[in-house]
Amino acid sequence: MPKQTFFNLPEEKKATLIRAARKEFSRVPLNDALIANIVKEAGVSRGSFYQYFEDKDDLYFYLLDKNTEDRWAVFVSELKKHDGDLFAAMTGMFYSTLSLINEKDTRDFYSNMFLNMNYKIEKTFKHTVKLEEFNKQMSNVLPLIQIEDLHAANNEELFHMLQITMTIMIQALMLKFAQELSDEEVAKHFELQLKLVKRGFIK
Amino acid sequence: MPKQTFFNLPEEKKATLIRAARKEFSRVPLNDALIANIVKEAGVSRGSFYQYFEDKDDLYFYLLDKNTEDRWAVFVSELKKHDGDLFAAMTGMFYSTLSLINEKDTRDFYSNMFLNMNYKIEKTFKHTVKLEEFNKQMSNVLPLIQIEDLHAANNEELFHMLQITMTIMIQALMLKFAQELSDEEVAKHFELQLKLVKRGFIK
DNA sequence: TCGACTATATGACACGGTGTTACTTATTAC
DNA sequence: GTAATAAGTAACACCGTGTCATATAGTCGA
Numbered sequence: 001m002p003k004q005t006f007f008n009l010p011e012e013k014k015a016t017l018i019r020a021a022r023k024e025f026s027r028v029p030l031n032d033a034l035i036a037n038i039v040k041e042a043g044v045s046r047g048s049f050y051q052y053f054e055d056k057d058d059l060y061f062y063l064l065d066k067n068t069e070d071r072w073a074v075f076v077s078e079l080k081k082h083d084g085d086l087f088a089a090m091t092g093m094f095y096s097t098l099s100l101i102n103e104k105d106t107r108d109f110y111s112n113m114f115l116n117m118n119y120k121i122e123k124t125f126k127h128t129v130k131l132e133e134f135n136k137q138m139s140n141v142l143p144l145i146q147i148e149d150l151h152a153a154n155n156e157e158l159f160h161m162l163q164i165t166m167t168i169m170i171q172a173l174m175l176k177f178a179q180e181l182s183d184e185e186v187a188k189h190f191e192l193q194l195k196l197v198k199r200g201f202i203k
Numbered sequence: 204m205p206k207q208t209f210f211n212l213p214e215e216k217k218a219t220l221i222r223a224a225r226k227e228f229s230r231v232p233l234n235d236a237l238i239a240n241i242v243k244e245a246g247v248s249r250g251s252f253y254q255y256f257e258d259k260d261d262l263y264f265y266l267l268d269k270n271t272e273d274r275w276a277v278f279v280s281e282l283k284k285h286d287g288d289l290f291a292a293m294t295g296m297f298y299s300t301l302s303l304i305n306e307k308d309t310r311d312f313y314s315n316m317f318l319n320m321n322y323k324i325e326k327t328f329k330h331t332v333k334l335e336e337f338n339k340q341m342s343n344v345l346p347l348i349q350i351e352d353l354h355a356a357n358n359e360e361l362f363h364m365l366q367i368t369m370t371i372m373i374q375a376l377m378l379k380f381a382q383e384l385s386d387e388e389v390a391k392h393f394e395l396q397l398k399l400v401k402r403g404f405i406k
Numbered sequence: 407t408c409g410a411c412t413a414t415a416t417g418a419c420a421c422g423g424t425g426t427t428a429c430t431t432a433t434t435a436c
Numbered sequence: 437g438t439a440a441t442a443a444g445t446a447a448c449a450c451c452g453t454g455t456c457a458t459a460t461a462g463t464c465g466a
Contacts, residue, residue, distance in 0.1 A: 005443070035423080119317070151399075160392075163396070171366075178322050196354075197367065
Protein backbone atom coordinates (compact mmCIF):
# COMPACT_ATOMS: atom_id res chain seq x y z
CA MET A 1 0.00 0.00 0.00
CA PRO A 2 1.19 3.50 -0.81
CA LYS A 3 2.18 5.60 2.19
CA GLN A 4 -0.09 8.15 3.80
CA THR A 5 1.91 10.91 2.15
CA PHE A 6 0.60 9.77 -1.20
CA PHE A 7 -3.01 9.79 -0.09
CA ASN A 8 -2.58 13.26 1.35
CA LEU A 9 -1.63 14.60 -2.07
CA PRO A 10 -4.06 16.82 -3.98
CA GLU A 11 -6.22 14.79 -6.33
CA GLU A 12 -4.62 16.22 -9.43
CA LYS A 13 -1.11 15.29 -8.39
CA LYS A 14 -2.21 11.81 -7.47
CA ALA A 15 -3.84 11.48 -10.87
CA THR A 16 -0.68 12.64 -12.60
CA LEU A 17 1.36 10.07 -10.74
CA ILE A 18 -1.09 7.32 -11.57
CA ARG A 19 -1.18 8.31 -15.21
CA ALA A 20 2.60 8.26 -15.38
CA ALA A 21 2.73 4.86 -13.70
CA ARG A 22 0.13 3.38 -16.03
CA LYS A 23 2.12 4.64 -18.98
CA GLU A 24 5.29 2.96 -17.74
CA PHE A 25 3.54 -0.29 -16.83
CA SER A 26 1.96 -0.27 -20.27
CA ARG A 27 5.34 0.17 -21.90
CA VAL A 28 6.91 -2.83 -20.18
CA PRO A 29 6.00 -5.41 -17.54
CA LEU A 30 6.57 -4.79 -13.87
CA ASN A 31 10.07 -6.20 -13.80
CA ASP A 32 11.32 -3.97 -16.55
CA ALA A 33 9.52 -0.84 -15.47
CA LEU A 34 11.77 2.00 -14.36
CA ILE A 35 11.03 4.32 -11.48
CA ALA A 36 13.18 6.82 -13.33
CA ASN A 37 10.62 6.93 -16.15
CA ILE A 38 7.68 7.33 -13.85
CA VAL A 39 9.11 10.24 -11.90
CA LYS A 40 10.28 11.91 -15.10
CA GLU A 41 6.87 11.58 -16.69
CA ALA A 42 5.08 12.76 -13.57
CA GLY A 43 7.51 15.61 -13.07
CA VAL A 44 8.45 14.80 -9.50
CA SER A 45 11.81 14.11 -7.99
CA ARG A 46 13.09 10.67 -7.34
CA GLY A 47 13.14 11.32 -3.62
CA SER A 48 9.43 12.11 -3.66
CA PHE A 49 8.61 8.77 -5.18
CA TYR A 50 10.02 7.01 -2.17
CA GLN A 51 7.97 9.20 0.07
CA TYR A 52 4.81 8.03 -1.65
CA PHE A 53 5.59 4.36 -2.24
CA GLU A 54 7.68 1.61 -0.75
CA ASP A 55 8.95 0.62 -4.16
CA LYS A 56 7.86 -0.24 -7.69
CA ASP A 57 5.79 -3.22 -6.62
CA ASP A 58 3.90 -1.18 -4.09
CA LEU A 59 2.73 1.20 -6.78
CA TYR A 60 2.02 -1.56 -9.28
CA PHE A 61 -0.20 -3.59 -7.00
CA TYR A 62 -2.02 -0.50 -5.91
CA LEU A 63 -2.75 0.27 -9.56
CA LEU A 64 -3.67 -3.30 -10.34
CA ASP A 65 -6.01 -3.48 -7.42
CA LYS A 66 -7.67 -0.22 -8.41
CA ASN A 67 -8.11 -1.51 -11.94
CA THR A 68 -9.50 -4.89 -11.07
CA GLU A 69 -11.61 -4.24 -8.03
CA ASP A 70 -14.62 -3.68 -10.25
CA ARG A 71 -14.23 -7.14 -11.81
CA TRP A 72 -16.06 -8.52 -8.84
CA ALA A 73 -18.81 -5.96 -9.25
CA VAL A 74 -19.18 -6.99 -12.87
CA PHE A 75 -19.52 -10.60 -11.81
CA VAL A 76 -22.22 -9.78 -9.31
CA SER A 77 -24.14 -7.69 -11.79
CA GLU A 78 -23.87 -10.42 -14.42
CA LEU A 79 -25.09 -12.92 -11.90
CA LYS A 80 -28.16 -10.82 -11.26
CA LYS A 81 -28.72 -10.30 -14.96
CA HIS A 82 -28.68 -14.02 -15.64
CA ASP A 83 -30.82 -15.10 -12.70
CA GLY A 84 -27.96 -16.73 -10.84
CA ASP A 85 -26.61 -18.76 -13.71
CA LEU A 86 -22.95 -19.15 -12.81
CA PHE A 87 -21.81 -19.96 -16.32
CA ALA A 88 -23.74 -17.21 -18.02
CA ALA A 89 -22.33 -14.79 -15.45
CA MET A 90 -18.77 -15.97 -16.01
CA THR A 91 -19.27 -15.72 -19.74
CA GLY A 92 -20.60 -12.21 -19.35
CA MET A 93 -17.59 -11.33 -17.23
CA PHE A 94 -15.30 -12.81 -19.85
CA TYR A 95 -16.71 -10.66 -22.63
CA SER A 96 -16.73 -7.61 -20.42
CA THR A 97 -13.06 -8.15 -19.64
CA LEU A 98 -12.35 -8.80 -23.28
CA SER A 99 -13.76 -5.47 -24.33
CA LEU A 100 -11.93 -3.73 -21.51
CA ILE A 101 -8.75 -5.26 -22.79
CA ASN A 102 -9.43 -4.00 -26.27
CA GLU A 103 -9.61 -0.39 -25.26
CA LYS A 104 -6.64 1.43 -26.67
CA ASP A 105 -5.35 2.83 -23.40
CA THR A 106 -5.73 -0.33 -21.38
CA ARG A 107 -4.55 -2.98 -23.82
CA ASP A 108 -0.82 -2.74 -23.23
CA PHE A 109 -1.25 -2.60 -19.50
CA TYR A 110 -3.26 -5.80 -19.54
CA SER A 111 -0.98 -7.41 -22.07
CA ASN A 112 1.97 -6.93 -19.76
CA MET A 113 -0.09 -8.11 -16.85
CA PHE A 114 -1.33 -11.32 -18.42
CA LEU A 115 1.97 -12.30 -19.92
CA ASN A 116 3.69 -11.90 -16.60
CA MET A 117 0.97 -13.13 -14.35
CA ASN A 118 2.40 -14.91 -11.37
CA TYR A 119 0.69 -16.12 -8.25
CA LYS A 120 0.58 -12.73 -6.59
CA ILE A 121 -0.81 -10.97 -9.63
CA GLU A 122 -3.33 -13.71 -10.26
CA LYS A 123 -4.48 -13.52 -6.68
CA THR A 124 -4.89 -9.76 -6.93
CA PHE A 125 -6.72 -10.06 -10.20
CA LYS A 126 -9.02 -12.83 -9.02
CA HIS A 127 -9.67 -10.67 -6.00
CA THR A 128 -10.30 -13.89 -4.21
CA VAL A 129 -8.68 -15.95 -1.68
CA LYS A 130 -8.66 -18.79 0.77
CA LEU A 131 -11.67 -20.97 1.32
CA GLU A 132 -12.09 -19.67 4.86
CA GLU A 133 -12.51 -16.11 3.65
CA PHE A 134 -14.65 -17.20 0.76
CA ASN A 135 -17.89 -17.66 2.65
CA LYS A 136 -17.58 -14.26 4.26
CA GLN A 137 -16.81 -12.50 0.99
CA MET A 138 -19.48 -14.40 -0.84
CA SER A 139 -22.19 -13.99 1.73
CA ASN A 140 -23.95 -11.43 -0.40
CA VAL A 141 -23.33 -13.27 -3.65
CA LEU A 142 -24.03 -16.86 -2.74
CA PRO A 143 -27.78 -16.35 -2.51
CA LEU A 144 -27.69 -15.09 -6.08
CA ILE A 145 -26.32 -18.31 -7.49
CA GLN A 146 -28.79 -20.87 -8.71
CA ILE A 147 -27.23 -23.70 -6.81
CA GLU A 148 -30.03 -26.07 -7.75
CA ASP A 149 -28.63 -26.18 -11.28
CA LEU A 150 -25.21 -27.14 -10.00
CA HIS A 151 -23.73 -30.46 -9.13
CA ALA A 152 -22.27 -28.96 -5.99
CA ALA A 153 -22.79 -30.73 -2.71
CA ASN A 154 -21.70 -27.78 -0.57
CA ASN A 155 -20.03 -24.39 -0.45
CA GLU A 156 -16.62 -25.91 -0.75
CA GLU A 157 -17.47 -27.50 -4.06
CA LEU A 158 -19.04 -24.29 -5.23
CA PHE A 159 -15.87 -22.45 -4.28
CA HIS A 160 -13.79 -24.80 -6.39
CA MET A 161 -16.14 -24.50 -9.33
CA LEU A 162 -15.74 -20.76 -9.20
CA GLN A 163 -11.98 -21.12 -8.97
CA ILE A 164 -11.86 -23.41 -11.97
CA THR A 165 -14.06 -21.27 -14.17
CA MET A 166 -12.17 -18.16 -13.17
CA THR A 167 -8.92 -19.87 -14.01
CA ILE A 168 -10.27 -20.95 -17.38
CA MET A 169 -11.11 -17.35 -18.09
CA ILE A 170 -7.71 -16.05 -17.08
CA GLN A 171 -5.88 -18.73 -19.02
CA ALA A 172 -7.87 -17.86 -22.11
CA LEU A 173 -6.97 -14.20 -21.80
CA MET A 174 -3.33 -15.07 -21.26
CA LEU A 175 -3.48 -17.13 -24.41
CA LYS A 176 -4.92 -14.22 -26.33
CA PHE A 177 -1.88 -12.10 -25.61
CA ALA A 178 0.66 -14.88 -25.85
CA GLN A 179 -0.50 -16.08 -29.23
CA GLU A 180 -2.12 -12.87 -30.36
CA LEU A 181 -5.44 -14.54 -30.92
CA SER A 182 -8.45 -12.70 -32.22
CA ASP A 183 -11.42 -12.17 -29.95
CA GLU A 184 -13.27 -14.84 -31.88
CA GLU A 185 -10.53 -17.41 -31.44
CA VAL A 186 -10.12 -16.81 -27.75
CA ALA A 187 -13.88 -16.77 -27.22
CA LYS A 188 -14.15 -20.12 -28.93
CA HIS A 189 -11.39 -21.44 -26.71
CA PHE A 190 -13.04 -20.12 -23.56
CA GLU A 191 -16.53 -21.28 -24.41
CA LEU A 192 -15.38 -24.74 -25.32
CA GLN A 193 -13.48 -25.20 -22.08
CA LEU A 194 -16.42 -23.85 -20.14
CA LYS A 195 -18.72 -26.24 -21.95
CA LEU A 196 -16.48 -29.15 -21.06
CA VAL A 197 -16.41 -28.44 -17.36
CA LYS A 198 -20.06 -27.49 -17.39
CA ARG A 199 -21.16 -30.90 -18.45
CA GLY A 200 -19.95 -32.01 -15.09
CA PHE A 201 -21.03 -29.13 -12.96
CA ILE A 202 -24.60 -29.49 -14.08
CA LYS A 203 -26.67 -32.25 -12.59
CA MET B 204 19.39 -21.92 -25.83
CA PRO B 205 22.94 -21.82 -24.52
CA LYS B 206 25.62 -21.15 -27.11
CA GLN B 207 27.69 -23.85 -28.73
CA THR B 208 30.62 -22.87 -26.56
CA PHE B 209 28.75 -24.14 -23.55
CA PHE B 210 28.00 -27.48 -25.12
CA ASN B 211 31.63 -27.86 -26.12
CA LEU B 212 32.69 -27.67 -22.50
CA PRO B 213 33.92 -30.78 -20.69
CA GLU B 214 31.09 -32.53 -18.88
CA GLU B 215 32.45 -31.71 -15.47
CA LYS B 216 32.61 -28.01 -16.11
CA LYS B 217 29.10 -28.01 -17.52
CA ALA B 218 27.93 -29.83 -14.41
CA THR B 219 29.60 -27.28 -12.15
CA LEU B 220 27.94 -24.44 -13.99
CA ILE B 221 24.56 -26.12 -13.78
CA ARG B 222 24.99 -26.84 -10.10
CA ALA B 223 25.88 -23.22 -9.44
CA ALA B 224 22.91 -22.00 -11.44
CA ARG B 225 20.51 -24.32 -9.65
CA LYS B 226 21.82 -23.06 -6.35
CA GLU B 227 21.20 -19.45 -7.30
CA PHE B 228 17.76 -20.13 -8.78
CA SER B 229 16.90 -21.99 -5.60
CA ARG B 230 17.95 -19.05 -3.49
CA VAL B 231 15.73 -16.55 -5.29
CA PRO B 232 13.40 -16.43 -8.28
CA LEU B 233 14.63 -15.68 -11.77
CA ASN B 234 14.22 -11.94 -11.50
CA ASP B 235 16.29 -11.64 -8.39
CA ALA B 236 18.96 -14.13 -9.38
CA LEU B 237 22.41 -12.65 -9.89
CA ILE B 238 24.81 -13.72 -12.55
CA ALA B 239 27.51 -12.53 -10.19
CA ASN B 240 26.60 -15.27 -7.73
CA ILE B 241 26.52 -17.97 -10.37
CA VAL B 242 29.94 -17.21 -11.80
CA LYS B 243 31.40 -16.84 -8.33
CA GLU B 244 29.99 -20.18 -7.23
CA ALA B 245 31.07 -21.90 -10.42
CA GLY B 246 34.49 -20.32 -10.32
CA VAL B 247 34.45 -18.85 -13.80
CA SER B 248 34.87 -15.30 -14.91
CA ARG B 249 32.00 -13.03 -15.71
CA GLY B 250 33.12 -12.80 -19.32
CA SER B 251 32.92 -16.56 -19.70
CA PHE B 252 29.31 -16.59 -18.65
CA TYR B 253 28.40 -14.46 -21.61
CA GLN B 254 30.26 -16.79 -23.87
CA TYR B 255 28.09 -19.67 -22.73
CA PHE B 256 24.70 -17.99 -22.40
CA GLU B 257 22.82 -15.07 -23.87
CA ASP B 258 21.75 -13.95 -20.44
CA LYS B 259 20.18 -15.10 -17.19
CA ASP B 260 16.92 -16.15 -18.85
CA ASP B 261 18.73 -18.27 -21.38
CA LEU B 262 20.34 -20.30 -18.63
CA TYR B 263 17.17 -20.48 -16.57
CA PHE B 264 14.98 -21.81 -19.32
CA TYR B 265 17.61 -24.29 -20.32
CA LEU B 266 17.66 -25.57 -16.75
CA LEU B 267 13.90 -25.56 -16.49
CA ASP B 268 13.52 -27.45 -19.70
CA LYS B 269 16.08 -30.02 -18.60
CA ASN B 270 14.23 -30.47 -15.33
CA THR B 271 10.79 -30.78 -16.73
CA GLU B 272 11.29 -32.71 -19.91
CA ASP B 273 10.74 -35.94 -18.07
CA ARG B 274 7.31 -34.79 -16.86
CA TRP B 275 5.93 -35.85 -20.19
CA ALA B 276 7.60 -39.22 -19.89
CA VAL B 277 6.03 -39.67 -16.47
CA PHE B 278 2.65 -38.91 -17.93
CA VAL B 279 3.07 -41.44 -20.70
CA SER B 280 4.23 -44.11 -18.29
CA GLU B 281 1.34 -43.38 -15.94
CA LEU B 282 -1.03 -43.60 -18.85
CA LYS B 283 0.27 -47.04 -19.68
CA LYS B 284 0.14 -48.10 -16.05
CA HIS B 285 -3.52 -47.14 -15.75
CA ASP B 286 -4.69 -48.58 -19.03
CA GLY B 287 -5.28 -45.22 -20.66
CA ASP B 288 -7.24 -43.66 -17.84
CA LEU B 289 -6.56 -39.95 -18.29
CA PHE B 290 -7.50 -39.00 -14.76
CA ALA B 291 -5.61 -41.75 -13.07
CA ALA B 292 -2.58 -40.82 -15.16
CA MET B 293 -2.86 -37.16 -14.25
CA THR B 294 -3.25 -38.07 -10.61
CA GLY B 295 -0.19 -40.26 -10.81
CA MET B 296 1.71 -37.41 -12.40
CA PHE B 297 0.54 -35.09 -9.66
CA TYR B 298 1.85 -37.31 -6.89
CA SER B 299 5.05 -37.93 -8.76
CA THR B 300 5.59 -34.20 -9.09
CA LEU B 301 4.67 -33.70 -5.47
CA SER B 302 7.34 -36.08 -4.30
CA LEU B 303 9.86 -34.50 -6.65
CA ILE B 304 9.05 -31.17 -5.10
CA ASN B 305 9.60 -32.52 -1.62
CA GLU B 306 13.14 -33.56 -2.27
CA LYS B 307 15.43 -31.36 -0.26
CA ASP B 308 17.55 -30.17 -3.15
CA THR B 309 14.72 -29.45 -5.54
CA ARG B 310 12.14 -27.87 -3.26
CA ASP B 311 13.41 -24.30 -3.32
CA PHE B 312 13.95 -24.34 -7.03
CA TYR B 313 10.37 -25.41 -7.62
CA SER B 314 9.08 -23.05 -5.00
CA ASN B 315 10.60 -20.12 -6.81
CA MET B 316 9.34 -21.48 -10.09
CA PHE B 317 5.74 -21.95 -9.05
CA LEU B 318 5.43 -18.68 -7.21
CA ASN B 319 6.73 -16.81 -10.23
CA MET B 320 5.17 -18.85 -12.93
CA ASN B 321 4.23 -16.68 -15.85
CA TYR B 322 3.06 -17.68 -19.28
CA LYS B 323 6.50 -18.54 -20.59
CA ILE B 324 7.41 -20.65 -17.59
CA GLU B 325 4.05 -22.38 -17.60
CA LYS B 326 4.42 -23.17 -21.26
CA THR B 327 7.87 -24.61 -20.69
CA PHE B 328 6.68 -26.61 -17.73
CA LYS B 329 3.60 -27.93 -19.47
CA HIS B 330 5.88 -28.87 -22.32
CA THR B 331 2.89 -28.44 -24.51
CA VAL B 332 1.66 -26.02 -26.98
CA LYS B 333 -0.71 -25.00 -29.66
CA LEU B 334 -3.50 -27.20 -30.85
CA GLU B 335 -1.88 -27.61 -34.25
CA GLU B 336 1.25 -29.11 -32.75
CA PHE B 337 -0.73 -31.16 -30.31
CA ASN B 338 -1.78 -33.91 -32.66
CA LYS B 339 1.75 -34.38 -33.88
CA GLN B 340 3.22 -34.48 -30.39
CA MET B 341 0.46 -36.72 -29.15
CA SER B 342 0.47 -39.14 -32.01
CA ASN B 343 2.20 -41.74 -29.89
CA VAL B 344 0.17 -40.98 -26.79
CA LEU B 345 -3.33 -40.59 -28.14
CA PRO B 346 -3.77 -44.28 -28.82
CA LEU B 347 -3.00 -44.91 -25.16
CA ILE B 348 -5.91 -42.87 -23.90
CA GLN B 349 -9.17 -44.67 -23.30
CA ILE B 350 -11.23 -42.20 -25.24
CA GLU B 351 -14.32 -44.34 -24.93
CA ASP B 352 -14.52 -43.33 -21.28
CA LEU B 353 -14.38 -39.67 -22.16
CA HIS B 354 -17.07 -37.26 -23.14
CA ALA B 355 -14.83 -35.93 -25.93
CA ALA B 356 -16.23 -35.62 -29.39
CA ASN B 357 -12.86 -35.16 -31.05
CA ASN B 358 -9.16 -34.47 -30.61
CA GLU B 359 -9.78 -30.81 -30.00
CA GLU B 360 -11.95 -31.54 -27.00
CA LEU B 361 -9.44 -34.05 -25.75
CA PHE B 362 -6.74 -31.41 -26.07
CA HIS B 363 -8.74 -29.00 -23.95
CA MET B 364 -9.44 -31.62 -21.33
CA LEU B 365 -5.76 -32.26 -21.04
CA GLN B 366 -5.09 -28.53 -20.79
CA ILE B 367 -7.64 -28.11 -18.05
CA THR B 368 -6.47 -31.02 -15.97
CA MET B 369 -2.87 -29.96 -16.39
CA THR B 370 -3.79 -26.46 -15.28
CA ILE B 371 -5.61 -27.79 -12.25
CA MET B 372 -2.49 -29.66 -11.32
CA ILE B 373 -0.24 -26.65 -11.71
CA GLN B 374 -2.58 -24.37 -9.82
CA ALA B 375 -2.70 -26.84 -6.96
CA LEU B 376 1.08 -26.93 -6.77
CA MET B 377 1.26 -23.14 -6.90
CA LEU B 378 -1.16 -23.04 -4.02
CA LYS B 379 0.98 -25.42 -2.03
CA PHE B 380 3.89 -23.02 -2.09
CA ALA B 381 1.86 -19.85 -1.80
CA GLN B 382 -0.06 -20.97 1.25
CA GLU B 383 2.44 -23.51 2.46
CA LEU B 384 -0.09 -26.30 2.41
CA SER B 385 0.72 -29.81 3.46
CA ASP B 386 0.77 -32.58 0.90
CA GLU B 387 -2.53 -33.81 2.26
CA GLU B 388 -4.22 -30.44 1.91
CA VAL B 389 -3.02 -29.84 -1.60
CA ALA B 390 -3.88 -33.39 -2.61
CA LYS B 391 -7.39 -32.91 -1.30
CA HIS B 392 -7.64 -29.68 -3.27
CA PHE B 393 -6.37 -31.30 -6.44
CA GLU B 394 -8.48 -34.40 -6.18
CA LEU B 395 -11.63 -32.44 -5.50
CA GLN B 396 -11.14 -30.18 -8.48
CA LEU B 397 -10.35 -33.15 -10.65
CA LYS B 398 -13.48 -34.89 -9.41
CA LEU B 399 -15.54 -31.86 -10.30
CA VAL B 400 -14.37 -31.60 -13.86
CA LYS B 401 -14.40 -35.36 -14.20
CA ARG B 402 -18.10 -35.58 -13.65
CA GLY B 403 -18.42 -33.80 -16.91
CA PHE B 404 -15.64 -35.33 -18.87
CA ILE B 405 -17.05 -38.78 -18.31
CA LYS B 406 -19.99 -39.88 -20.34
C1' DT C 407 58.59 -27.49 -35.01
C1' DC C 408 56.78 -23.59 -36.54
C1' DG C 409 53.33 -20.32 -37.45
C1' DA C 410 48.66 -19.12 -38.28
C1' DC C 411 44.17 -19.63 -37.38
C1' DT C 412 40.39 -20.49 -34.23
C1' DA C 413 38.26 -21.24 -29.78
C1' DT C 414 38.13 -20.10 -25.02
C1' DA C 415 39.09 -17.25 -20.84
C1' DT C 416 39.47 -13.09 -18.29
C1' DG C 417 38.96 -8.75 -15.55
C1' DA C 418 38.45 -4.01 -16.11
C1' DC C 419 35.22 -0.77 -17.54
C1' DA C 420 31.29 2.26 -18.90
C1' DC C 421 26.68 2.52 -18.15
C1' DG C 422 22.54 2.87 -15.72
C1' DG C 423 19.13 2.10 -12.07
C1' DT C 424 18.16 1.86 -6.99
C1' DG C 425 17.23 3.53 -2.52
C1' DT C 426 19.01 6.78 0.99
C1' DT C 427 20.27 10.94 3.15
C1' DA C 428 21.17 15.64 4.41
C1' DC C 429 19.05 19.50 3.41
C1' DT C 430 15.48 22.94 1.79
C1' DT C 431 10.88 24.56 1.36
C1' DA C 432 6.00 24.64 2.49
C1' DT C 433 2.19 24.17 5.67
C1' DT C 434 -0.05 24.12 9.95
C1' DA C 435 -0.98 25.43 14.76
C1' DC C 436 -0.80 28.21 18.56
C1' DG D 437 5.73 35.11 14.13
C1' DT D 438 7.80 31.11 15.44
C1' DA D 439 8.01 26.38 16.26
C1' DA D 440 6.80 21.98 14.77
C1' DT D 441 5.52 18.92 11.28
C1' DA D 442 5.04 17.50 6.48
C1' DA D 443 6.58 17.45 1.73
C1' DG D 444 10.09 18.03 -1.81
C1' DT D 445 14.71 17.69 -3.73
C1' DA D 446 19.34 16.65 -5.74
C1' DA D 447 23.35 14.38 -5.03
C1' DC D 448 25.45 10.21 -3.82
C1' DA D 449 27.11 5.52 -2.74
C1' DC D 450 26.21 1.14 -4.13
C1' DC D 451 25.82 -2.59 -7.11
C1' DG D 452 24.73 -5.43 -11.16
C1' DT D 453 24.92 -5.74 -16.26
C1' DG D 454 26.89 -6.64 -20.64
C1' DT D 455 30.98 -5.55 -23.48
C1' DC D 456 35.60 -5.30 -25.06
C1' DA D 457 40.51 -5.53 -25.56
C1' DT D 458 43.64 -8.69 -24.53
C1' DA D 459 45.65 -13.12 -23.16
C1' DT D 460 45.95 -17.98 -23.34
C1' DA D 461 45.16 -22.61 -25.13
C1' DG D 462 44.24 -25.80 -28.81
C1' DT D 463 44.39 -27.43 -33.69
C1' DC D 464 46.37 -28.35 -37.94
C1' DG D 465 48.84 -28.00 -42.36
C1' DA D 466 53.47 -27.37 -44.05
